[in-house]
Amino acid sequence: MACVSEDLTCSICLSVFTEPVMLLCGHSFCRECISVSLDKQKNCPVCRASVDTEGQSLLTNHVLKSLVEKTKQKLQYRHDKEKAEFLCPDHDEKLKLYCITDQQLACVICRDSQKHESHKFKPVSEAAALVREELQNLVQKISADTDTLERLVQSQREEVDSTKGQSGELKSLIRQKFKEMYRFLKKREQELTGKVNSDEEAGLNKMTEKLRDMEAAITENRKLEETVTSALQIQDHERFLKMWSMEEEAKVVKCSFRPKGGDFQVQKIELSLGPYESHLQLFVWKEMLQVVTPREEQLAAYNPLQDINENCSSCGSLYYDSRYDKTYCDGVLPSYVMQNQQPSSTHSTATFAGQHYWEVYVGQHSNWQLGVPNIYLSHNAGTFQIYTSGRSTVPAVQGKPQKIGIYLNCPRKELSFYNADNMAHIHTASLANVSFPVSAFFMLGNSDNDPLVVCRY
Numbered sequence: 001m002a003c004v005s006e007d008l009t010c011s012i013c014l015s016v017f018t019e020p021v022m023l024l025c026g027h028s029f030c031r032e033c034i035s036v037s038l039d040k041q042k043n044c045p046v047c048r049a050s051v052d053t054e055g056q057s058l059l060t061n062h063v064l065k066s067l068v069e070k071t072k073q074k075l076q077y078r079h080d081k082e083k084a085e086f087l088c089p090d091h092d093e094k095l096k097l098y099c100i101t102d103q104q105l106a107c108v109i110c111r112d113s114q115k116h117e118s119h120k121f122k123p124v125s126e127a128a129a130l131v132r133e134e135l136q137n138l139v140q141k142i143s144a145d146t147d148t149l150e151r152l153v154q155s156q157r158e159e160v161d162s163t164k165g166q167s168g169e170l171k172s173l174i175r176q177k178f179k180e181m182y183r184f185l186k187k188r189e190q191e192l193t194g195k196v197n198s199d200e201e202a203g204l205n206k207m208t209e210k211l212r213d214m215e216a217a218i219t220e221n222r223k224l225e226e227t228v229t230s231a232l233q234i235q236d237h238e239r240f241l242k243m244w245s246m247e248e249e250a251k252v253v254k255c256s257f258r259p260k261g262g263d264f265q266v267q268k269i270e271l272s273l274g275p276y277e278s279h280l281q282l283f284v285w286k287e288m289l290q291v292v293t294p295r296e297e298q299l300a301a302y303n304p305l306q307d308i309n310e311n312c313s314s315c316g317s318l319y320y321d322s323r324y325d326k327t328y329c330d331g332v333l334p335s336y337v338m339q340n341q342q343p344s345s346t347h348s349t350a351t352f353a354g355q356h357y358w359e360v361y362v363g364q365h366s367n368w369q370l371g372v373p374n375i376y377l378s379h380n381a382g383t384f385q386i387y388t389s390g391r392s393t394v395p396a397v398q399g400k401p402q403k404i405g406i407y408l409n410c411p412r413k414e415l416s417f418y419n420a421d422n423m424a425h426i427h428t429a430s431l432a433n434v435s436f437p438v439s440a441f442f443m444l445g446n447s448d449n450d451p452l453v454v455c456r457y
Contacts, residue, residue: 008068011046012037017068021058025049028061098127181288188284196271203269210267217260356408359420360442361453363402367445370404370417372438375429377404377417386417386427395427403453410436 010017012033019031027046029037034045035058042051088095093107101119111121122130234240276283362368362379369378369387377395378385384397397419405420413431418424431438442454 008064008071016072017064020061020064020068022061022064023049023051023058025051028064031058031060034058096124097121098124100127184288185284188287192273192276192280196273199269199271203267203271207267207269210264214264217264221260354410356410357405358440359403359405359455361403361455362444363453365444369441369443370406371429371441372408372415372431372434373441375415375431375434376441376443377426384426386429388429389433393427397426398424403455406440408438 008016010020010030010033011027012029015030017028017030020028021031021034022028023034023044025044025047027044029045037045038051038053042053043049044051087093088107088110090107090110093109095105095107097106097108097111098104099106099110099116099119099121102116105124106116106121110116111119231240231244234243273280360368360370362370365379366382367380369376371377374390375388376386378387378392382400384395385392386395395417399419401419401421403420405418405423407416407418408414409416413434414428415431416428417426419426
């Protein structure tokens with residue numbers, strides 16, 4: 001009866017109404033319950049309203065009585081149904097056994113029937129204990145798995161925070177480096193603009209001075225021309241000759257005039273930036289390489305000339321330019337250990353740490369392999385392949401790069417290849433299964449006039 005609505009429960013006995021009656025105040029109670037209550041006090045147990053029972057009888061609440069009867073019928077039907085569920089549908093016997101084989105309840109007759117022949121049975125209590133134990137184990141597994149998932153969630157959240165932190169650091173680095181480049185470019189712009197302004201000012205000063213001299217000569221000529229023109233306007237011959245031969249002004253004109261047109265030339269100033277004028281971006285970029293200093297890790301901390309000479313087979317000639325950290329080799333370089341720490345001997349291998357980038361000028365070499373041992377990019381007669389521990393894949397490479405960039409990220413254990421002509425990404429390989437330390441690996445075939453060039457950044 002626990003599921004019965006409170007509206008169908010007597011507030012005195014707290015049970016389902018029995019012969020419900022209703023007082024004038026509107027509250028209903030069991031007939032017996034309210035009769036006993038009114039014998040003690042003439043008030044409604046709920047609202048404490050006065051109840052006059054003299055000459056009045058308690059009226060039956062027929063609506064409430066009908067609802068109670070219908071509710072009791074439903075409850076009885078549900079009870080009978082639940083009871084029937086624990087009876088064998090085939091034999092109308094109590095389900096006292098549990099068939100382990102079929103995982104279902106059974107009665108004693110079922111145990112002996114052909115349907116359950118050779119099946120294993122247990123009493124319901126024992127079977128319930130076994131199932132409870134299984135469920136408890138399952139709960140423990142679920143709980144353990146949930147703990148694992150919660151730890152993974154925590155780790156994932158930490159990774160999310162770490163990624164956001166890394167993103168912030170990288171954005172800050174980008175802003176800082178670009179600010180450096182902006183400052184450099186702005187400074188060079190001001191310097192080059194200043195040079196043009198200085199050259200313009202110097203040239204304009206010279207041209208202005210020359211212009212003043214020309215204008216002064218023109219003024220002088222116009223005065224002389226005016227004097228001569230005035231003399232020509234005199235019609236009297238005697239007066240004209242006397243004026244031209246005797247007056248000082250005429251004498252000055254005759255003595256002072258000298259053609260000056262040949263004394264002057266138009267002053268021209270050619271403003272020029274030299275090679276910057278036709279290749280401004282190229283030369284400023286070259287200057288920027290000297291200002292925005294790349295990383296200082298040494299891919300070859302020892303004498304590369306000595307080491308490559310000792311490791312090169314069929315080496316025709318070898319060049320190393322320390323100004324640009326470039327190594328040139330005419331022959332085949334089967335392998336070359338690139339180190340970033342000072343080794344104890346020429347051929348010792350130092351551990352790679354941090355991040356490293358180097359470029360190899362492959363030029364017209366038709367056959368080459370570049371990377372680290374067992375993981376490298378290969379080119380053979382126009383075909384590119386990535387080799388990873390003996391397995392190969394074909395990367396998407398546009399055109400034929402003249403130089404290959406190799407980026408080794410030790411913290412992330414990744415090796416990336418780039419077309420260094422335009423920094424287009426070719427492939428990134430995992431070094432998760434590679435034992436450190438690692439060394440750089442080179443294998444280049446012969447080329448008639450194109451030596452190997454290794455550049456460190």
